[in-house]
Amino acid sequence: MDSALIPEGVKRCSLWKFLLALALVSAVLMWGVYAMLLCWVKGLNQTNMNDYYGFALWIWADLAVIALGGGAFFTGLLKYVFGKDELKYIINYAVLIGFICYSSAQLILGIDVGQPLRGWFIFWHANVHSMLTEVAFCLTCYFIVLTIEYIPLSLENRQIKKVPFFANLTHNMHSAMAVFAATGAFLSFFHQGSLGGVSGVLFGRPFSFREHILIWPYTFFLFTWSAAAFGPSFTLFVTWLTEKITRKKLVKDEVIHMVAKISGWMIITYIIAKSADTLYWMFNTAPSQGLQWSFFYQNNPFYGKWILFTEIFICGFLPGLLLIFKATRENPTFRVTALVLGIIGVCLNRWVLVLQTLAAPVLPFDSWVLYIPSWQEVATTILPIAYGVILIMISHRYLPIFPQERELNPIDAPPASVVSRQPAPTAVVEGQSA
Amino acid sequence: MKQTQSQQRPKRYGMAIDLDKCTGCGSCMVACFAENNVSFREDETNKLLSITWLRVYKMTNDKPFPDTDVCYIPRPCQHCAGQHEGHSPCVSVCPATATDYSLYTGIVSQIYTRCFGCRYCMAACPYHARYFNWWDPVWPTGMERTLSPNVSPRMRGVVEKCSFCFHRYQLARDKAYTEGKRPIREAEYQTACTHACPSGAIVFGDLNDSTHQVNRIVRPDPDNHYKARNPRAFRLLERLGTDTKVYYLSDREWVRQAGDNYLADEQPGTIGPPRGGSH
Amino acid sequence: MLPFLFEWVWDMGHYVFHGAVWAVLSIIGMGMTFCIIKSVVDTMQGKTGHDPHH
Numbered sequence: 134m135d136s137a138l139i140p141e142g143v144k145r146c147s148l149w150k151f152l153l154a155l156a157l158v159s160a161v162l163m164w165g166v167y168a169m170l171l172c173w174v175k176g177l178n179q180t181n182m183n184d185y186y187g188f189a190l191w192i193w194a195d196l197a198v199i200a201l202g203g204g205a206f207f208t209g210l211l212k213y214v215f216g217k218d219e220l221k222y223i224i225n226y227a228v229l230i231g232f233i234c235y236s237s238a239q240l241i242l243g244i245d246v247g248q249p250l251r252g253w254f255i256f257w258h259a260n261v262h263s264m265l266t267e268v269a270f271c272l273t274c275y276f277i278v279l280t281i282e283y284i285p286l287s288l289e290n291r292q293i294k295k296v297p298f299f300a301n302l303t304h305n306m307h308s309a310m311a312v313f314a315a316t317g318a319f320l321s322f323f324h325q326g327s328l329g330g331v332s333g334v335l336f337g338r339p340f341s342f343r344e345h346i347l348i349w350p351y352t353f354f355l356f357t358w359s360a361a362a363f364g365p366s367f368t369l370f371v372t373w374l375t376e377k378i379t380r381k382k383l384v385k386d387e388v389i390h391m392v393a394k395i396s397g398w399m400i401i402t403y404i405i406a407k408s409a410d411t412l413y414w415m416f417n418t419a420p421s422q423g424l425q426w427s428f429f430y431q432n433n434p435f436y437g438k439w440i441l442f443t444e445i446f447i448c449g450f451l452p453g454l455l456l457i458f459k460a461t462r463e464n465p466t467f468r469v470t471a472l473v474l475g476i477i478g479v480c481l482n483r484w485v486l487v488l489q490t491l492a493a494p495v496l497p498f499d500s501w502v503l504y505i506p507s508w509q510e511v512a513t514t515i516l517p518i519a520y521g522v523i524l525i526m527i528s529h530r531y532l533p534i535f536p537q538e539r540e541l542n543p544i545d546a547p548p549a550s551v552v553s554r555q556p557a558p559t560a561v562v563e564g565q566s567a
Numbered sequence: 568m569k570q571t572q573s574q575q576r577p578k579r580y581g582m583a584i585d586l587d588k589c590t591g592c593g594s595c596m597v598a599c600f601a602e603n604n605v606s607f608r609e610d611e612t613n614k615l616l617s618i619t620w621l622r623v624y625k626m627t628n629d630k631p632f633p634d635t636d637v638c639y640i641p642r643p644c645q646h647c648a649g650q651h652e653g654h655s656p657c658v659s660v661c662p663a664t665a666t667d668y669s670l671y672t673g674i675v676s677q678i679y680t681r682c683f684g685c686r687y688c689m690a691a692c693p694y695h696a697r698y699f700n701w702w703d704p705v706w707p708t709g710m711e712r713t714l715s716p717n718v719s720p721r722m723r724g725v726v727e728k729c730s731f732c733f734h735r736y737q738l739a740r741d742k743a744y745t746e747g748k749r750p751i752r753e754a755e756y757q758t759a760c761t762h763a764c765p766s767g768a769i770v771f772g773d774l775n776d777s778t779h780q781v782n783r784i785v786r787p788d789p790d791n792h793y794k795a796r797n798p799r800a801f802r803l804l805e806r807l808g809t810d811t812k813v814y815y816l817s818d819r820e821w822v823r824q825a826g827d828n829y830l831a832d833e834q835p836g837t838i839g840p841p842r843g844g845s846h
Numbered sequence: 847m848l849p850f851l852f853e854w855v856w857d858m859g860h861y862v863f864h865g866a867v868w869a870v871l872s873i874i875g876m877g878m879t880f881c882i883i884k885s886v887v888d889t890m891q892g893k894t895g896h897d898p899h900h
Contacts, residue, residue: 254663
């Protein structure tokens, strides 16, 4: 029924199957929307946040999705600025994932603030010395850049590109993309870093406070670095997941291996820097404020030393090593394991810097306070995931996201109306992962 | 009015609370509630959701009977100056300039109509002196008439905190201005908690003015981030570099030690300058 | 954000921060304007928009 909209030369499931899947995900989305409306109408008393936890699940989710969306800026930087042309086969998906992550972050922030209608104050009455101001400006500007990067992709739809103006616009935007990508990389450097700075500048919170280079704490640089390291991992993981769901090979293995290798080296260098930072904090920063580092990992039922070990070794060094060695990188099981561990690691890092920072007591006569999110917080955090799945479903069905899909999944070129009714291919293509 | 302020040397309003006099009666908290139109709910059992501009903590020395000792420590906003005047933990992070540091008074203000409720300031404050309005303020029927007309009630979704009863400063300033632009006298600007304390544990005034009692008690050292020269006095979390304006006094060493974090081999008074907030 | 707002201060922080913001917005704005205008001209010249990238 919708075959005229589907890219030429590729197979898609039937419209009914597609709509059924869309309805299922939309049900989850509506659950999130209901929770979101509750928060907006009744206020943030719908959450389990309190005066000790001004930041909680949502801010963690924000930091996490922005780190995971870092694949967009880093892939764009490598392709358009450093000329890694092979990345053109995955850049569309990286941009789409980035677009989803950043729009999700904006949505979550819109729910998180107590007075959403005053959200524009952060721009209008900006305090230029606040890391959050830097985040807001760079994040919004970069979201504009991502939208600009997504527009030509959406204009590639079979019917839309028949309109000459849109076809010309697509062409011209592609020509100018290096400028946008470079601007996006500049913005990303700052907002990823500023997100790290958000906790790093808190000199009243010895757990997250770090020394500075100029005005930026070490966490500024570590956040940018980790986003560039784990963002591509997330792009690869979502690509793998998409391949599993569509039962198709969508990107050639050499491209996957190249991105995995880059991600692996970024992870290993990042985790060395992170380890150095942690050691300096353990033996210098924290003691200078009268606290042993072990203080932050005891006398509470959750935040133990395991969390530090997991973040640095299991979800840092291990995935980094798995991705830099050719044998493990090119083994799909090891590679996907490394990607998953890496994603967990960066999410854990963001969790620790937001939640553990607030959980640990600072006043000597105060005590640890733990927090469990309310269902409204969980639902509104799942909301962007459902939204992302829907956007991916629609984009994958109607747009040529994966330039290599046709080549990797050749069909006998029947009329497009017949193609849409074919079952999804199950044959294993040469080099297919897993 | 601005001209009058700039002609006078800057004030540094601060507080000295004698913990050896404090009985933990909570009068200061009640006075603060009433004075500043602080909202409350029917069920206030969850203290993590209660708005208490001034909160009285209870400390013990963790020793068994008969050596057990108890100390109550009232905690208003500490009105931090930071390592350079105005670099308070909260003011430096507020993205919308909704909280500000007055160089004329040293008071950290909160602009409720400017705050959009991001709560970054709450995350930044190590004293938990900032509170979020999780609910709309609702007073029992008839109680609205008891609200102070000098303090604006806060709406849902914004952060609030102790202002050192800034409206009292404004009234005193206006009075002094109309009476020949004279300086504000010590007794003309006192906070509600100071007035309410039955044991006289709270003393309030200008730390820069040697005629004020608070200055004579604390004897702050302007060349050393206003560290108290009085050996009985200490500030909370001094080594973080927050440079607060609320001083506590006690003869008991364990109480003075409870004001900050120390490593096992450290003692109060032996540590170096703070490293935090120096950027 | 704008110099006429009361919290604006003519200091280095504002120069650097807002300088970068307005530079970025200008680049994005001019880039998009260029693309749109060129596309209109191309369309009027009868070009079909063949894209060598894809």
